[in-house]
Amino acid sequence: MANFAKSNVPRFSIDVYQNEYLPQSAGEVNAIVTVTSTGGGTTGGRPLPASERWGHLPGPQGPGGSAGGGAHAAVVIMVDCSGSMDYPPTKMRGARQATEAAIDTLRDGVAFAVIAGTHKAVEIYPGDGQLALASNETRADARQALRRLTPSGGTAIGTWLRLAERLFGSSNAEIRHGILLTDGRNEHEEPEKLREALDACAGRFTCDARGVGTDWEVREVTGIASALLGTADIVAEPDGLAADFTAMMETAMGKEVGDVSLRLWTPQGAEVQFVKQVAPAVEDLTGRRTESPPRSGDYPTGSWGDESRDYHVCVRVPTAEVGHEMLAARVALVIREPAAPAGPPATTLGQGLIRAVWTDDLAASTRINSQVAHYTGQAELADAIQEGLQLRKDGDVEGATARLGRAVQLAHESGNGDTAKLLAKVVDVEDAAGGTVRLKARVTEADEMTLETRSTKTVRVKK
Structure with missing residues (x-):
């Protein structure tokens, strides 16, 4: 359960940048909404111990347990083990080393698992349908298990994602993050199967996707990352995988709050045209809106640590006469308890206002922010x-x-x-x-x- 009284929760601020002035008969309002999160993982300016940040939370399993039911965060690493990973053999060797580096980066108490992905998905660690809690012992056991990563078979990425979703389901971790590596195209399942898997996993966990070599499909890998609110990139040479996996895991370790949404309220007659994340990368969130009555909709942003992101919001409002002023939209950052049904948010993390003012001042109304x-x-x-x-x-x-x-x-x-x-x-x-x-x-x-x-x-x- 999210505990927002804890001192390591980041503080959020929302800044709105816009030219609120519109000429008579105009009805489109554009604004850049900058969301900034600061102060996560600190208390009185001092870094919190790992166990208090990404570590174990009180739950049915004790701190020394092997399941991740009470962990604050969980990670599942999905490694392509199809036959093509043996051509050249450096790909499979690089994947093993990268996975080991990622596991070594895990903080004590983080729940984790490793999946070997081919035309089916196999949990190679811990292997009991649960998640292990990171410790010196479990990290060593996982490194041993990585020796069982051998290339054979085909590629069906949807099965990997569905197994990851089931493993995450065994934990009540607030932060749930996947890392997926592939070297080829998703040739052993229909495209619809991958889309169905992504739809089932969206909102359940975030996922970074990487393609190694040059035999994979860019739109497949970027599509996975986009659907699951993660990052996508190419690692052209296998010897670059370990550094990339380490960097991904370190970034994931900085996340403190999960399942955050941008909520837009609009008045009667106004309509949201689009919502796009525009920094650090372009990501259209418009089609991911979920209604949150009255007159509000939520757009998922994933998990947050200490960072800043920018969103472009466009709202269509009823036209008005010169001198009229209205609130075009209210922007809020909200988060729910993981199991809460639709309705009021558990916590509002920050708010901002988007305004519209009609004027006959040509210079003011034609200036682009x-x-x-x-x-x-x-x-x-x-x-x-x-x-x-x-x-x-x-x-x-x-x-x-x-x-x-x-x-x-x-x-x-x-x-x-x-x-x-x-x-x-x-x-x-x-x-x-x-x-x-x-x-x-x-x-x-x-x-x-x-x-x-x-x-x-x-x-x-x-x-």
């Missing part, structure tokens, strides 16, 4: 990259050049240097400011997949 403009450009940048790469694959040189040129221009304008560097591996840039580029004749598959996988990563507005 710098935050809104920046993130509108970042969303366009992601779209331009994905569309350009698809046109390139389709053989449309002119179309690909135009879209990737626009991407270069947007990356330059926004100062998104990381994306600009990735684009320069796919196109020769003649004029970044003007978006003039030429497609490179030869592009490595790893460079193209890296650009596509990281296309949604954004940069914050420069202060």
